[in-house]
Amino acid sequence: MSSLLALEETHLARLNNVERRKHIQKLKIVKHLYVKGAKTNADICSRFAISSPTSIAILNELVAEGLVEKQGRGKSLGGRKPELYGLRDGSLFVLSIHIEQFKTRIAIFDNNNHIVSGLHSFSIELTRDLGALAQIHAHAQALLLASGIELNKLVGVGVSMPGLVASKEGNNHTYLLTGGTSESLQQLLEEQFGKPVFIQNDAKSAALAEYRFGLAHGLRDALVLSMDWGIGLGIILDGKLRSGALGFAGEFGHIPLVDGGALCHCGKRGCLETMASGSAIVRLAKAGIRAGQRTLLSQLTAPELDQLESEQVYAAAHEGDQFAINTLAEVGTNLGKGIAILIQLFNPELIILGGKIAQAKQFIFPAIQQAINTYCMAQLREKTTVVVSELGDNAVVLGSVATVMENIFESYLELA
Incomplete structure (x- = not known):
């Protein structure tokens, strides 16, 4: 090196x-x-x-x-x-790890943001304990070995995940809890990999990717919504990714949208996430099927219904299933109400919608736009463009790379 x-x-x-x-x-x-x-x-x-x-x-x-x-x-x-x-291609490499709720994706990028390893995915449930770390490390080591890259050119590891991630502290306060030990999650990972590790909330990683390489490139004020099992928000204001005092800024999914409502995993009721996310789609679909709604999804057996995923609802909608289409439209309306609040709070130039829920954009996007038209002041609404991400599923893994490449130099400059 x-x-x-x-x-x-x-x-x-x-x-x-x-x-x-x-x-x-x-x-x-x-x-x-x-x-x-x-x-x-x-x-x-x-x-x-x-x-x-x-x-x-x-x-x-x-x-x-x-x-x-x-x-x-x-x-x-x-x-x-x-x-x-x-x-120069291949002069530096970064290992990017995106830990999702039920699976993890890993890839190796070079310094020009090219994937050199393919995108490796495996099933694992994200929980509060540290049990997943050993499995994630084993998969990552196997990928590094198979890639054939010179390990002395691997400058760092970027890890993105949902939850209350305090990047400066190096901990996730929702998942992979260290149990009050003297070492942070970041330090534990650095011991495993023998490389600098930078952890970040997945929505913020997606926002950084959009700002550096996507539709928000060159803009000063943009919001990036990551809509998967939950909802995350990355905030770009005055050309900078904003994290807040503790690093938790952007918990958009937990704004109280209604009184009462379904119980959220955060312990509160009425959160937007319970009404406008991948988990909300699954909950609404299960409720409708059990109530006897006519739908292609009713063919699922009871055990299969328990394992229902939002992607199955998207697929049914694409087949013309009216129940699935109506479910997605309901979620889109709820999400649009929340976005109207964001527009009036931040006055952004651009809002980018990303994550798996964007797979159903033709069913969700019109409802989002109609809700924005209904609930947002015209002067603000007309100056804000809402689009679907062009980076797709690569946004978070690419954002993890950008997090490493930017922070690694900052830490070196501080040391120098």
Whole structure:
């Protein structure tokens, strides 16, 4: 690996002030190339207020170290087209782990956000205890071994999951509880992998992916809704991902939408999540089937009904099942009411809908839009665009990569 990322204290102690300053400049340039893509020498000089000879010298060193390569030429500003410098494929790798409620997905990405391992998925239920960690680690190690990548080029591990995730603290206060031990969940994972680990709420990971690589790229104010078993919200305001004082900002699924109502897993009643999520779709479908509603889903046996998943309701709707269509429309209306609140609170340019529930967008989206039209002030509604994510299921795993690549450089810069 390049000495750029060999940032143990003993390594830094060997650097004099000039060498350390150059080291920091190199780190900043590599992070800039990751976030912004290939740039010219002039772009880098302008961004970091350094001279052209200094920038060229640093870029040449990064090329020699195998981190950066020349990637064609940029637009001419009147003379010869300038050379573009970008991160070399395969110079750095990140292991991305997305822990969902009932399954986990793992992939290895290179520094240009290309999946180099395929997307590996396996069933596992997310609970409050730490029992799942050993199985997740075993699957991850098998994937790393099968990929054939040089492990010294693996710079970190990004872990995204639902729940009250305090990233700075390194703990999830809903799942995988450490039981008051002196070590955080993040520290336990770092011991397992022997690499820096960064944990994040899955909705925030999706929002970061949309901001860096998706439909929110270049916008200052956007909201990203992740709609799976529950509902999560990622908030981009003034060009920054917002986490709140404790890191818990965005628990949109737990706003009280009605008095009473179904019991939520948080212990409260009337939460939006009980009326407009994957779990709500399953609950409403089961209730209708047991009440004798005519539907393709009524063919399920009692044991099969207990295992009903929202994807089966989506499939029935696509087959023209009116009960399934009505169920999804009801969920869309409830979700639209909640989104109307978000529009009036945050006044975003864009709201992106993502997660598995987007598979049923043709049935849910019209109801969402109608509810927004009904419950939102026109002046705000007309300036907000609501779209479905183009990143699809890759948003969270890609967001975990961005979380690592951005935080790894920040932590190195603090150490340097």
